[in-house]
């Protein structure tokens with residue numbers, strides 16, 4: 496099967512490219528490299544350096560494509576609070592362009608990277624896909640808007656679609672070209688920041704007065720390799736005119752302080768931290784109910800937080 500991977504030079508997209516290729520899928524990549532890295536593109540893979548805001552770039556990328564894995568987009572909660580228009584433009588308008596070009600190219604299959612941020616402050620934990628959706632930040636609102644757009648497209652145009660609502664993706668994959676890992680600049684994600692913490696520059700803990708046992712936010716971390724395994728299962732499950740939504744997490748929650756403890760264990764000394772104000776847009780607790788993906792996709796995540804921390808640490812070497 497020939498897959499167009501949008502965002503294929505980013506952290507999650509490049510990991511998908513690697514795993515898909517190893518499984519025998521034929522890959523093209525569309526990426527503007529605004530946050531990704533062109534050096535992730537494996538030799539022999541068709542790479543269109545272009546934007547979702549440029550329809551002719553999308554049309555070129557969609558040539559000889561059977562299905563799209565759509566990772567491209569802006570993905571930082573904090574940045575989205577500061578730049579909501581940018582998030583709407585790239586994520587919502589970019590995906591609208593992609594769907595329109597898919598229609599022209601008669602490509603009818605899509606697996607989309609949605610987010611747990613669509614739920615906002617959940618009224619039930621763990622969060623099932625049927626939970627109410629009230630995003631607390633513009634990033635989550637764009638992902639929710641795209642999920643609705645894809646649902647409509649599926650009903651009206653008959654496309655086959657899956658939205659995968661990621662909780663917190665972590666870990667790294669070792670390829671024959673070295674580690675594929677988070678390389679954001681600036682890095683905002685907890686695990687890499689904790690692992691890089693020094694006495695001179697301690698990792699900030701965003702809020703110590705959340706309504707949780709230790710006062711820090713709780714998140715559900717899923718290893719990027721398990722996450723991509725779910726994408727492949729989703730791709731193979733696509734059914735005409737149906738849009739399914741699945742949560743992808745581990746089903747377990749870890750507080751910020753528990754992640755710091757796991758990192759301290761991996762490094763062999765206490766990670767320095769500094770208590771800091773809450774970050775705008777953060778909900779207190781996000782834990783996935785992953786039963787639907789388990790039952791319908793036969794997906795079971797197997798890698799735990801210690802492995803996510805260890806792989807991220809190994810990727811720094």
Ligand code: UDP
Pocket residue numbers: 572663683684685686688698699700701702712713714751774777
């Ligand atoms: N966090 C933190 N310090 C950091 C980065 C993140 O305390 O340097 C917290 C953040 O407030 C959230 C959790 O760690 O509660 C996970 O944040 P991250 O940015 O990794 O992912 P997000 O939940 O925003 O997708």
